[in-house]
Amino acid sequence: MPPRKRADAVRNEQTLLTAAAEVFVRSGVDAPIREIAAEAGVGMGTIYRHFPTRADLVVAVYRHQVEACAEAGPTLLSTSDSAFAALRAWIDLFVDFLVTKHGLANALQSDSSGFESLHAYFLDRLGPVCESLLSAAAEAGEIRDDVRPFELMRGIGNLCIGRDDDPRYDPRRLISLLLNGLTVRRS
Amino acid sequence: MPPRKRADAVRNEQTLLTAAAEVFVRSGVDAPIREIAAEAGVGMGTIYRHFPTRADLVVAVYRHQVEACAEAGPTLLSTSDSAFAALRAWIDLFVDFLVTKHGLANALQSDSSGFESLHAYFLDRLGPVCESLLSAAAEAGEIRDDVRPFELMRGIGNLCIGRDDDPRYDPRRLISLLLNGLTVRRS
DNA sequence: GAACGATACGGAGCACTGTTCCGCTTTGTC
DNA sequence: GACAAAGCGGAACAGTGCTCCGTATCGTTC
Structure with missing residues (x-):
């Protein structure tokens, strides 16, 4: 059948x-x-x-984006000029994804159990990818080696909250600055 | 002029x-x-x-309701059959008010400083009113005397979150049960 | 490859909402 | 009572969600 x-x-x-x-x-x-x-x-x-329903669409896009983001990690790592460039590029995709993620809460409008499981899925899938990018950049001596994936993803997530409240607030700029702050400089 | x-x-x-x-x-x-x-x-x-704007209206209604709720306290106390009945009636008004209060966050959509000040106003104004109702009922021996206004208002506020998610969820029923739980019974 | 259900598609149409705008009504003042 | 000024109402417009059904495409069978 x-x-x-x-x-x-x-x-x-x-x-x-x-x-x-x-x-x-x-x-x-x-x-x-x-x-x-x-x-x-x-x-x-x-x-x-x-x-x-709109929630169906948002959830589907969410899964799709998590997957795309996860698959993009290794790809970027192998095609970029440096591990740090790969990290930057990956974060850029990640920020796009956050729009959907933050919209999820509204779209699900309360189905908190569904939300929890999607959130767990996101952490499980992207945490390791972020980790591998961080490690690669750290081993290449491009960034410090004491940054955990969770704190970085969480921090970036928070920087993106309220993104459309005020046109003067540009999360991507701040994130870029944050990434600069991770780099190791010879003094 | x-x-x-x-x-x-x-x-x-x-x-x-x-x-x-x-x-x-x-x-x-x-x-x-x-x-x-x-x-x-x-x-x-x-x-x-x-x-x-809608935010203007919501804020105005919010203030109006805080005021109405505050003024209703003493009135109910003097016109009800018992202090406990007055408390019940007041909580009922309070629940109506919570709809507006919870809508406030969305309506202000980020103006967190404005939100904070409105929240403080609400606590300052209604805390003492709730306190006086609780004391009166406690002194009349109708309810236990170890309930603080803050915890009660907060608890009721939380019970009202997600009120329209599921028609099977009826906050007022639970609140009523909670109030029953405050009463002193001879055993 | 022709024929033919089954499946999927597109978008006009309807219902409902926010917001504006201006002729009309009410108010306060002299 | 007369007359601005202030205020009111709701028609009209624009943008949106969602449905419905005639039409197009697909997959299968011979």
Whole structure:
């Protein structure tokens, strides 16, 4: 009994996740469905069919982003000029992801058990990736070696809270400064 | 130089605060402006003139309710059959007020300094009122005498979090049970 | 490769909301 | 009573969520 999904449906679902992620970063998790549909180049009906509620979509994007972020770690490490450059690039992806993560709380609007499990999934999956980037940069002598993944991810997460309250507040700038602070300098 | 407010404007503002409070309890702080206008029997323009943004309205209702709640304490105490009955009635008002209070965080959406000061105002004003009701009931031998206003208000506040997540969750019921738990019984 | 359900798609259309704007009404003053 | 000024109401517009169904595409069977 294999009523398998049609190929175009599978394709659309992937397209949607990617498009939604991009729109979330640009316009927040409350972005109009129309905008996401336009970005993905599909009709609104398609979105509602795949993700009946906004929470469904946000959760799916969240998982998708965690996975993409996790896979990007090793890739960046092997293609970047330096481990520190890889770390910077990875953090940039991570910040994009945080928009979705912070939107999750509102989207789930109380389902705290669901939220907890998604949060645990996030830590399990990304903690080690962050760790490997930190270790590589530390071993290359580019940054200090006493920074733990948890504190870094948590700190960056907190820097991103309230990002759209005030146009003068730019989390990415502060994060960049923070990363500068990790580097080892010859004096 | 007395460009005093016109009498009808003053009247409308009061009407609006009362109506908005009621609608907030019924439909939450995100209730449509139209609904509030209808409840108050005024046009939508009137609301926007008095309270340009939703945050303005929520803050005004908040202050109004804190005041009403504070004034209701002594009144209830002198008109109720017992101090405990007065306490119950007061808590009921207090729960209505909490809807507004919890909506405040969203409405202020980050202005944490403004939020802090409103929170302090609330504690200063209502703490003593709650205290007097507790003392009266304790002195009448109706409830135990080791309950502090802060813990009670805080506990009730927490019971009201997530009130509209699940229709099976009824904070007022639990609060009623909690109050029962305060009573002194002959065994 | 032709034919034909089954599956999925797109987007017009409806319902509902926030916000503005201006003709009309009420108020206060002389 | 007359007349600005202040205030009011709600029609009108714009943006959004969500549904529904005619149409297009896919996968399967011969």
